[in-house]
Amino acid sequence: MNNSLASNSSRTIAQEVVREITDLLYDYVLCLDDDRLEEWPDFFIEDCIYKIVPRENLRLKADLPIWFCENKNMLRDRVLALRTCSVYNLHYDRHLISNIRVKCQDDGRFYVHSNYAVFQTDLIEGKTILFCTGKYEDEVVFVAGQPKFKVKRVILDTYSVPNLLATPV
Amino acid sequence: MLDNVTWPSTDYSRVPYVVFGDQAIYNREQERIFQGSSWCYLGLEAEIPNPGDFKTSFVGNTSVVVNRSANGAVYAFENRCAHRGSTVVRELSGNRENYTCIYHHWCYDHEGNLIGVPFQRGLKGKGGMPREFDKCEHSLKKLRVETYRGVIFGTFDHDIMPLADYLGPRIRDILDTIFQKPIEVLGYMRQRMPSNWKLYWENATDCYHAGLLHQFGTTFGLFRATQEGGSFLGACPGHSVCYSIFGSDEGSVSEGYEGIEAYNAEMKLNDASLLQYRDEDSDQRGLIIMATFPSVIFQRIANTLATRQIRTKSPNEFELYWTYFGYADDDEELRRMRLTQTNLVGPAGLISMEDGEAGVLIQRAIERERHASSVMEMGGKGPIGDQDHLVSEMSVRGFWKHYCDVMGYVPGSSS
Numbered sequence: 327m328n329n330s331l332a333s334n335s336s337r338t339i340a341q342e343v344v345r346e347i348t349d350l351l352y353d354y355v356l357c358l359d360d361d362r363l364e365e366w367p368d369f370f371i372e373d374c375i376y377k378i379v380p381r382e383n384l385r386l387k388a389d390l391p392i393w394f395c396e397n398k399n400m401l402r403d404r405v406l407a408l409r410t411c412s413v414y415n416l417h418y419d420r421h422l423i424s425n426i427r428v429k430c431q432d433d434g435r436f437y438v439h440s441n442y443a444v445f446q447t448d449l450i451e452g453k454t455i456l457f458c459t460g461k462y463e464d465e466v467v468f469v470a471g472q473p474k475f476k477v478k479r480v481i482l483d484t485y486s487v488p489n490l491l492a493t494p495v
Numbered sequence: 496m497l498d499n500v501t502w503p504s505t506d507y508s509r510v511p512y513v514v515f516g517d518q519a520i521y522n523r524e525q526e527r528i529f530q531g532s533s534w535c536y537l538g539l540e541a542e543i544p545n546p547g548d549f550k551t552s553f554v555g556n557t558s559v560v561v562n563r564s565a566n567g568a569v570y571a572f573e574n575r576c577a578h579r580g581s582t583v584v585r586e587l588s589g590n591r592e593n594y595t596c597i598y599h600h601w602c603y604d605h606e607g608n609l610i611g612v613p614f615q616r617g618l619k620g621k622g623g624m625p626r627e628f629d630k631c632e633h634s635l636k637k638l639r640v641e642t643y644r645g646v647i648f649g650t651f652d653h654d655i656m657p658l659a660d661y662l663g664p665r666i667r668d669i670l671d672t673i674f675q676k677p678i679e680v681l682g683y684m685r686q687r688m689p690s691n692w693k694l695y696w697e698n699a700t701d702c703y704h705a706g707l708l709h710q711f712g713t714t715f716g717l718f719r720a721t722q723e724g725g726s727f728l729g730a731c732p733g734h735s736v737c738y739s740i741f742g743s744d745e746g747s748v749s750e751g752y753e754g755i756e757a758y759n760a761e762m763k764l765n766d767a768s769l770l771q772y773r774d775e776d777s778d779q780r781g782l783i784i785m786a787t788f789p790s791v792i793f794q795r796i797a798n799t800l801a802t803r804q805i806r807t808k809s810p811n812e813f814e815l816y817w818t819y820f821g822y823a824d825d826d827e828e829l830r831r832m833r834l835t836q837t838n839l840v841g842p843a844g845l846i847s848m849e850d851g852e853a854g855v856l857i858q859r860a861i862e863r864e865r866h867a868s869s870v871m872e873m874g875g876k877g878p879i880g881d882q883d884h885l886v887s888e889m890s891v892r893g894f895w896k897h898y899c900d901v902m903g904y905v906p907g908s909s910s
């Protein structure tokens with residue numbers, strides 16, 4: 327999305343706003359790591375986009391995702407599927423995020439970049455692997471004073487997914 | 496380590512688990528199947544539309560380059576320098592007039608011919624290659640290439656039968672359907688699978704599991720075992736097709752799935768648009784999955800169009816490389832459906848993530864097993880043929896029959 331982000335950083339934005347957005351990101355990954363998937367959709371507004379895009383597809387015009395929710399109901403459906411019918415590896419996720427940079431747009435949206443790494447621990451032998459790494463490209467809006475994701479675009483540097491990707495990043 | 500195996504049954508209804516974890520068997524597969532007399536999927540012509548376009552691909556675990564020459568023809572060669580073995584091309588794709596190896600700058604043309612050796616005549620009368628060194632004898636290892644409907648296949652066996660005969664009319668018929676119009680590649684999905692590649696092959700040819708393991712499909716109504724459908728074999732039993740007619744089981748689902756946990760009639764999606772698709776088939780087949788021995792699966796499920804290439808890495812690891820595409824003349828709505836339906840397939844697919852887990856669960860349990868075998872009798876024992884229903888493992892047995900033929904394994908009687 328916004329390439330000028332690096333040059334025009336958080337400095338011009340109220341520290342209070344930056345802190346709230348940073349908290350949003352930290353709360354988001356805490357929610358996932360705690361396996362509170364039912365709460366995951368509530369980090370988003372109804373009219374949202376959540377997509378995971380393998381980095382090798384960025385050079386193509388379609389930037390084909392492997393996961394593409396186009397509204398909050400689709401997030402709810404992912405959770406419904408994971409809880410009721412999907413079969414996937416039993417594991418814990420552990421997200422680390424860093425390098426959070428916030429930039430404001432005129433229309434009241436905040437463009438936020440951050441880096442993430444997800445470690446996965448399997449529940450059979452307790453082994454941990456670096457499951458994937460990449461960056462979040464988010465658009466955050468404030469609704470009734472609360473920051474929410476309007477867009478969360480997960481760029482997957484690890485474009486060859488270790489086996490399968492079931493739980494949200 | 497073994498490289499010979501006794502098959503416990505003559506109808507391939509038993510598969511000895513030892514074939515999924517043994518290095519010597521894996522080596523023999525590379526030699527006899529991938530380096531041998533097979534047409535292997537390399538890519539799609541739409542990926543290299545212009546002269547000079549190339550992409551890197553794999554045949555088994557061998558890296559190859561497939562490219563289009565100035566005259567428009569498609570060529571492929573092994574990606575290993577004829578000098579001292581360096582990888583020649585490192586990029587996934589691009590456009591080149593020729594290929595210069597980074598190590599000592601030997602240079603090759605689109606066909607893989609050696610066209611330049613720096614300092615071949617030496618410098619100031621010193622050094623250089625011997626006078627009798629002939630560049631013609633040091634080309635890259637070439638594959639024979641043929642295409643069908645824009646799908647590029649290659650082989651290391653230059654005496655193999657033509658591609659069209661290798662596939663046969665029934666496989667060509669499905670390719671005619673899936674590649675009925677010019678395509679546009681939309682992107683790639685990759686999965687690094689910690690299991691033997693043949694477990695995935697078994698999975699892709701197994702109609703029986705689809706309506707059970709993939710509960711999202713049965714619960715919310717895409718694929719169900721109760722639908723009309725079936726399977727048939729190609730020119731060799733290593734090729735097979737599974738198809739079903741979505742929605743053809745209205746009224747019979749509850750009865751069919753009675754007592755089976757995979758189906759829950761009560762559950763509904765909040766946004767059912769994920770399940771909406773446009774019928775693109777003259778025979779209303781919502782699902783077509785075609786496995787073409789030894790390395791590619793073609794699919795159209797709802798409006799998802801994809802090839803899935805198997806790139807072997809070791810006895811217990813392979814990469815599944817999905818190429819996802821649409822038709823060049825897709826209208827906006829259809830293109831949007833194809834993009835939304837990426838949710839169904841690939842590593843995070845709601846009707847495909849389970850396949851990765853199934854492979855691991857098997858690999859983990861059988862890796863050290865030297866004696867036991869699996870049991871495949873769903874749809875009957877004995878002769879291997881077509882099926883007009885979906886509760887069948889017949890095509891999996893077809894794969895094993897062809898595999899044994901190519902590997903030189905003779906099925907014996909049970910001991």
Ligand code: FES
Nearest residue numbers: 576578579596599
């Ligand atoms: S290894 Fe390629 S030029 Fe020497």
Ligand SMILES: [Fe+2]
Nearest residue numbers: 698705847850
């Ligand atoms: Fe499957």
